[in-house]
Amino acid sequence: MTANRIDTVLTSPVPERGPRIVEAVEDQWFEKKSARVQGQALGQALIAFANAEGGTIVVGVHGQTVEGMNRQGLKRINELRQASIDHTVPPVRFGCTETECVNAEGGSDVLLVFRVDPGERVHEMKNGDTFLRVGDESRKLNFSQRQELEFDKGQAQYDGMAVAGGHSISDLNKKLLENYREKTGAESAKGILHARSLLTRDGALTNAGYLLFGKHPQQQFPEAYIRVLRYMATERGTGAQLNLYDDGDVKIEGPIPYAIQDAAELIERWAPKRRSLDEAGLFTGTDIVPKDAWREGLVNAAIHRSYSLAGDHIRVEIFPDRIEIESPGRFPGLIDPSKPLEISRFARNPRIARVCADLRIGQELGEGIKRIFEEMRRVGLTDPVYRQGTGSVKLRLEAVARLSAEVANRLPRGSQAVLDLLRGAAMPMGTGEVADALGISRPSATNRLQALRAEGLVEWNGKSKKDPRAAWMLAKLG
Template identity: 50%
Template sequence: MKDVPNYRADPQLLLQLPEDQWFERKSFRIQPKDLAKTVVGMANAEGGVIAVGITNRSFDGTPTAAQDNRLRQTALDHTDPTARVNIEVFDVNEGQQVYLFHVLPSEWVHYLKSGECYLRVGDETRQLNADDILELRYTKGEQQFDATIPPRAEIADLDMDLVESYAAAIGSSSANDALKARNLVNRDGVPRTAAILLFGRNPQEFFPNAHIRVLRFGEDERLPGYWQQLIADERFDGPLPQQILQAQEAIKGMLPKVRRLTSAGLFEDEDLIPHDVWLEGLVNAVIHRSYSVAGDHIRFEIYPGRIEISSPGRFPGLVDPTQPESIARFARNPLIARVTAELRIGQELGEGIRRMFAGMRRVGFADPEYRQTSGSVILTLKAVQRLDPKMWNALPPRASSVLSALSASARPMSTGEVADVLGLSNPPVRRALQAMRDAGLVQWRGNGPRDPRAVWYLEGPLQ
């Protein structure tokens, strides 16, 4: 949850800040039920702050005793379950106050006592219909969509050859036993949504938008109409493991290549965005997308200098997209996540994200970026250097190659080892390493300048 910045130092900021996903102004004259709509909307989204006591960007003054009581009782009297709200009474000027409602994000879906449900989207608090509420419950983890039974589904809708292969992978004695062991069928043997998506003969019969679309553009911007340089547009459907494999092969043929030092100590042609990074992004999108969102699909967009992967549905639970490396393990589709992990296709959400960060840092590129819209999560992988170009220009000529060698190594390296990998003599390598140490890019460990066991290594992300 974001907070209102610096208002204690400058109360006028409460009047000037634009209203957005995390901030809204209200008057002391607001009715508690109307205030509760914003409380519920923020609790169902990412939390936020409601500044009560402001009308038309002017402070109201001080609330009456009756207003004070109604404000303090808002969450208890009008939200169900009771939203968590911390109320801070803030003196802005002599004789003027603002009540700051710090609304905490919740792991549950909240309603008004009347049964209405709201969600904060941008600078609006929107009322949700029944389908929207169900999707919010899936997102919060209150209900599990991949465990539902699709209408008219039957065991004949599964490709039993695929199920047999999966049973062999997990050491199960039969396909039916494997389905039961992983809760992929109900007690009557009817396949759940996860089974249809993973092993269905035609999953798109039940879920038409459960597919991957790969697009390649000739320009870094998606230009409109006639000017749009769309070079390739391919769709991949079928069971999820098949989608991933087929899309992966197509993407490998579309991505720009670059010559890069590998962990084997050789310069080889690689994808500009490292293969393990974009593949992790693709797999995460397939495993963790919201399959209950029927009107959208996964898009993998390739531009000359970046990749964008768009996945239907918002981040699950209480995930903060502004701090992706802190995401704990959470699976919106736990049945799908377990099967794909056992098929060695994917792992948990948090682990995969951390691997992507490590992969981008290994080649010196900017960290992955996540942004969340009202209905999707978009991952951007940019082929831009993390380091300031001015800093690069100030380093010795061999610095980039030396840094690549250290990044590709699984362990710290001596000056001589780095020189051997690069086919250089020790002096230029030593000069580059010392300059990068002075710049805070690499670390040195040893007992003295002549220590034969002294090594160089990277510590933490590049800045």
């Protein structure tokens, strides 16, 4: 069940409402709770959603049974409404409404619907425990995870600030906004803007709302565009030796959904291909970098870039042997870019992430990096490489085959990770740097590097064994 479907379910005919909620699958933005849930347990769920991108909690459903809330009585309902004040610090902001339903016994009843806003700071229980919504779970965070969340909450809410320049709903693309309203099943455009926190509590349009639905957001955010570049050779070159095609530099503007769509269409035309026989026995162009991999990278860049950083934009560079995607903003908090699969789910722009999920632009966000790895591995290519600079993150998707099973069996475990690290490095790396980047001991790094050298896959440059400037790099082919 996609995130926007819960809104449609909650506005369905009353006799159908309960059964449809029972069938609804819990996800990043939706959870069901029994009518007997305790205030403390509800508080944990409220915190988890507030610390992520917000969401909806329906109380009064247990398993396959529509319990309803009438039997619980007014005192019990009020206790749940006060769960935020009684159990969370600072109190989580939410709206609570009662929606009619038919309970399991056929009687008229109500469910409690909590709509949780993304928090502006980290929320915790009164005992100090902190939770984060990850997929369909409310996960308790350890100290370092909590610290990471603290570091990033300050910049996470830029998309929730009121947009400057006096822009209002009248400045939005009506066709795009109406399409979104239809997909979510909302009764009005203004209603869904409020529901997705795209309007402030004072009714002002947020940065996220303008970036997503503005007629031309670049009037207020001149660097909020995607630049696609296409090169003739595997190196960029400079000056007179610049390897850029004459028509190979295109700037794509517009609201985020349109920009992603237009950029994807252009990349698909320009992406490097090889001719191969299809099932019909005809020669067709086949992407050498999987489409699903670079598309997920593009979507992640547009959703998670730092829009508060002026003076930079998203760049997609297409080479004959690879695609590189660079976006402004670093990984959240304490994240180690050399271990991208360990990155926990956290959206810098929670409102933008939620709307893009509603529009089915991206898959389950937070699974994006994992999916990129899976797509590359599925076709036998080396793992994606992330490199973090002072103010940006670059993703490199290279059409280089992973080590064959025969070679991999001869090498120490973890040798592929060393190759991937050197492939993505901006310059040669010393043994100690390789060890630190991969979180292994220096002897382990030496063992893997020497084995790769014996296979002719890497080279060592140094004047002597004790040369402090000695470094490793990929072997030159040919």
